[in-house]
Amino acid sequence: MxxxxxxxxxxxxxxxxxxxxxxxxxxxxxxxxxxxxxxxxxxxxxxxxxxxxxxxxxxxxxxxxxxxxxxxxxxxxxxxxxxxxxxxxxxxxxxxxxxxxxxxxxxxxxSATGERTLENILNVTPETIRKIPGANSGVETILKLLPGVSSNNELSTQYAVRGGNYDENLVYVNEIEVYRPFLIRSAQQEGLSFVNSDLVKDVKFSAGGFQAKYGDKLASVLDIKYKTPTLFSLRADLSFLGASASLETVSKNNKFSSVSGIRYRNNSLLVNSQQTQSNFTPSFTDVQSYLTYTVSSKLQLNFLGNLAVNDYTNEPLNRQTNFGTLDNPQALVVYYQGQEKNRYTTALGALKGSYFLNENTTLKLISSIYHTIEEEYSDVIASYELGEVDSNLSSDSAGEVLTSRGIGSQFNRTRNDLDALIFNIEHKGSHTMNNSVLEWGAKYTHEDIRDQLRESEFIDSAGFSIRPPRAEFTNNQPADSFDAPLVAYNGIYALNFVKTNRFSGFVQLGTQKTWNDTDIYYNIGVRSHHWTVSGTDVEKVSQTVISPRGQLAIKPKWDKDMLFRLSTGIYHQPPFYRELRDSSGTIQPNVKAQKAFHLVAGNEYSFLLWERAFTLISEAYYKKLENVNPYTLEDVRIRYSANNDTEAYVYGAEVRMNGAFVPGTESWISIGYLKTEENRNNRGYLPRPTDQRLKLGILFQDYIPTIPDLKMYLNLVYQTGVTGGSPSYADPYIFQNRLRDYKRADLGISYIFASKDKQYPNTHWLHTFKELSFGFEIFNLFNNQNSITNTWVRDADSKNEYAVPNYLTSRVLNLRLGIRL
CATH class of the missing domain: 2.60.40.1120 (Carboxypeptidase-like, regulatory domain)
Structure with missing residues (x-):
């Protein structure tokens, strides 16, 4: 017994x-x-x-x-x-x-990070995206650390890629092209990116030389995949900048799943750290859902919905900006009256059906509709004083203005309304045969834009209203009397009703072969785009472009893990509405598609260092641009000349190494060099607004060995200054200046109370949390004074104009709480 x-x-x-x-x-x-x-x-x-x-x-x-x-x-x-x-x-x-x-x-x-892998493919995980600190945390924060991607404004989610501007980037979410508001001029008005990081599953990014299946833009493609949940999950994130929550659900029979998110953001914490003191009342809110329903083994339906409401109210009060040199310190003091009231309401609904004809053939039908209503109303009077600063540090008035060298005032009035409706319907298909995949697609797009522009700027200097320096405003005072009415120094008055119909399509073939123990992959394809512009008082114009493209990858059977890539092709960017609108607001329907020839050569080398896995990625690229539509860039507002009298070029090289610099983490360092210039009307080459010569980006993760749950995330960016523009009516070939170098460090420290690797028994109060973390972030850790634009101020004595920098945010502390149930 x-x-x-x-x-x-x-x-x-x-x-x-x-x-x-x-x-x-x-x-x-x-x-x-x-x-x-x-x-x-x-x-x-x-x-x-x-x-x-x-x-x-x-x-x-x-x-x-x-x-x-x-x-x-x-x-x-x-x-x-x-x-x-x-x-x-x-x-x-x-x-x-x-x-x-x-x-x-x-x-x-x-891997060295503890992650189990089957392929040597670099993939930025959604967890990393959510944890990296930044004024606009998310996918764009990661992209801005890449060597070919630049952004000189931490409040903006926009980015420029390899010499392009913000309008030259494609963004897809589950094969659905997404758009951003048209009228936003200042980064502090942007609010939220379309991409909700809590819903993201995969992130793919191409900085040039992309395949024919992607649309007609010149610079880059960001391809986002949202999740298809398999389990219930609830996530929340709270901070001084706002809050977000996401919900993942799945039905009992696994046929229906949904992932939804709601976000609220308030930029007051960041904007109030700028030199302009203001009563700032922002409200940025959006709701998104991605639904999946499996009708049968052959048919699947998906729906993507988004509604965003950005209310922006700003009542500026005063500002003092010190500038100049140690020998000649100066200051601009401004007192404001009035306010800005802007509202951007956007909605997107998209339905996708996937039909699996057989094991080798898939057919898709995608339709979407995007609607935006945008209002910009402002009346702001700025009275300014330009003077010398007391540089005596022992003085009670140190840093204050002692004597005035010029006074004046500026009145800005804006009444802009835009209503845009964009409808898309698209068919895509793919067929697999042996080691090849044939893909094709056809798309119809209808754009209906209704836009009213009413902007004026009046400048008053010592009691005299300054008229535009154009020939029709010359006068012979005081010899001849002058009684003409007041005219705005800058003014735009336009009413546009424009419709564009677009037909585009592509076909491409990708093949993988093995030759002499060498794996070879190539993809060849071609796109075509035909569009017609028409509207009230707008001449009807039709144009067509064809874009052949190709990619080649070779992986030799060497002891060293090396991959070589080569991409080339012709890329066209048919004009969107803003590219048709010239500086006066008039529509120019004859604007041609901008054209770029891409040549990109790259190498990936995976190796062990310190007994840990690392990958070294290097690329060199060249772009030749024709039919360029020149533009000016102020903050995030782009204004085109609406002509094609310019040619340009871009070349550069990039190197990035990523791996476990600290065991159990993934970090990277990247460096890139870029040069881009344009030749306007055969007058010679000068730097483009995005001529960002040197870029250094570092993403570093660490932890305390004795307290591994105490994590540190640090991202560092250094960029040489871009061209800072010139005063109104100044010829850029006569006057050019550069903004100061952009230097920024954002630090995040958090403690992980619970995670998928750190669970608790039923009796513990943390058992209900799948994830729980709390920490703080310090934005602009070293309090660098970065500037995004210049304010041009005229000195009445010397007749000189001074470029007074508009500084961005200073050091800011933010607390953050993350929860997942």
């Missing part, structure tokens, strides 16, 4: 241990077209399961031993996952792609 009791006890103990040594593998099985695959058999060591109708599976395996997982399907070749070693209660997500022509066998390797 005693021996029997001991035997029972041992059996119970072994049974308990067996339950304690389980782990879980889960995910979605996909086919060659990245579509969910049902009825896939998943087996390991006598255990098994099959995927549901939407490709989802979950399988418990034995922990702390090496497992071999086999994925098999009657119409596809097997995927065999070897050497998968999971710890007790660990969950590993694996989303394999089953092919019809080749058995895939791979071993699971553990």
């Amino acid at each position: 005693k021996h029997f009791s001991i035997l029972v006890l041992l059996l119970l103990l072994c049974n308990a241990l067996s339950f304690a040594q389980n782990a879980t593998i889960t995910g979605i099985v996909l086919d060659d077209n990245n579509q969910p695959l049902a009825d896939v058999n998943i087996t390991t060591q006598g255990l098994g399961t099959i995927t549901s109708s939407n490709g989802f599976y979950i399988l418990e395996i034995t922990a702390d031993i090496e497992n071999t997982i086999t994925f098999s399907h009657i119409a596809h070749k097997d995927v065999i996952l070897k050497n998968l070693l999971l710890t007790t209660n660990e969950t590993f997500e694996f989303n394999p792609v089953l092919k019809v022509d080749v058995i895939q066998i791979d071993e699971v390797s553990v």
Whole structure:
């Protein structure tokens, strides 16, 4: 009996241990077209399961031993996952792609960060995106650390890529092109990026030489994939800058899933750190949802919806900006009256249907409608004083203006209204054959823009209203009397009703081959775009462009892990509404598509350093631009000349190394050089507004070894200054200046109370939290004075005009709380 009791006890103990040594593998099985695959058999060591109708599976395996997982399907070749070693209660997500022509066998390797990988592919995880500190935390914060991406304004989510401007970047969310408001002129009016980082699953970014399947822009593509949830989850993020919450749901039969997010942002904390004191009342709110419904094994429906309301009210009060030199310190003191009241309301609804004709062919139909109503109303009077500053540090009036050298006033009035409706319907398809994928697409876009511009600027200096320095305003005072009416120094008055119909399409073929133990991949394709511009008092004009493109990648079977890439092609950017509108607000329908020839050569080298994995990525590029539509850039507002009398070029090189500089983390350092110039009307080359010569970006993550849950995130940016423009009516070929270099450091420190790797028993108060973190962020850690534009002030004595910098935000402290249930 005693021996029997001991035997029972041992059996119970072994049974308990067996339950304690389980782990879980889960995910979605996909086919060659990245579509969910049902009825896939998943087996390991006598255990098994099959995927549901939407490709989802979950399988418990034995922990702390090496497992071999086999994925098999009657119409596809097997995927065999070897050497998968999971710890007790660990969950590993694996989303394999089953092919019809080749058995895939791979071993699971553990990187220096502890992440299990199967391929050497750089991928910025959504978790990293959410944790990186920044005035506008999210995808754009990560992009701005890349060597070819520049932005001199931390309040803006916009970015320039390799010499392009903000209008030259494509953004897709689940294959749906998204837009941003038209009238925003200042970064502090932007509010929120369209992309909600809490909903993001994958981020892909191309800085040039992209495939023909992507649309008609000159600079870059940001391709975002939102999640298709498999489990319920609730996430919240709170800080002094606002709050956000996201919800992930899935039905019991796994046919329906949704991911939704709501965000609120208030930039008062940042804007109040600027030199202009103001009563600032912003309200930036948006709601997004991405819904997925699997009708059958052959049909899947998706819906993306977004509603954003940006209310911006600003009542500036006063400002003092000290500038000049140590020998001649000066100051601009401004007192304001009036206020700005702007409102931007945007809505997007998109429906996508995917039909799986057979195992090799997928057909998609995508439709979307975007509507924006934008209002800009402002009446601001600025009375200014330009004077010398008391530089005696021991004086009670140190830093204050002692004597005035000029006084004046400026009155700005704005009454702008815009109503834009953009409708898209698109068909896309793909067909897999052997080692090749054929993709095609056709798209129709209708744009209906109704725009009323009413802007005026009056300048008064010592009691005299200054008229525009144009020939029609010359006079011979005081010899001849002059009684003409007051005329604004700058004024725009236009009423535009413009419609554009666009037809575009593409076809491309991608093939992978092996030649002499060398893997070769190439993609060739061509796009075509035809558009017609018409409207009230607008001449009807039609144009067509064709854009061939190609990419080549070679991976030799060397001991060193090297990959070589080459991309080239012709890229056109047919004019959007703003590119048709000249400096006076008049529509010029004959504006041609800007044209760029891209040549990009790159190399990826993966290696071990300090017994940790690193990747070195280097690229060199050249762009030749024709039919360029020149523009001026002030803050984030772009104003085009609406002609094609300019040619330009861009060239540069970039290097980026990423890896585990600190064990268990991922960091990177990047450096890039860029030069871009334009030749207007054969007058010679001069720097473009985005001529950002040198760029250094560092993303560094660290932790305290004895307290590994105390994390540190640091991002550093250094950029040489871009051209700062010139005073109104000044010829840029006569007057050019550059803004000061942009230097910024943002620091984030947080403590992880709970995470997927740090769970608690049922009795603990932290058990209900899947994730819980609290910390602080310091923006502009070293309090650098960065400027984005200049205010031009005339000295009545010397007749000189001074470029007074408009400084950006100073050092700011922000607290942040993150929760996931």
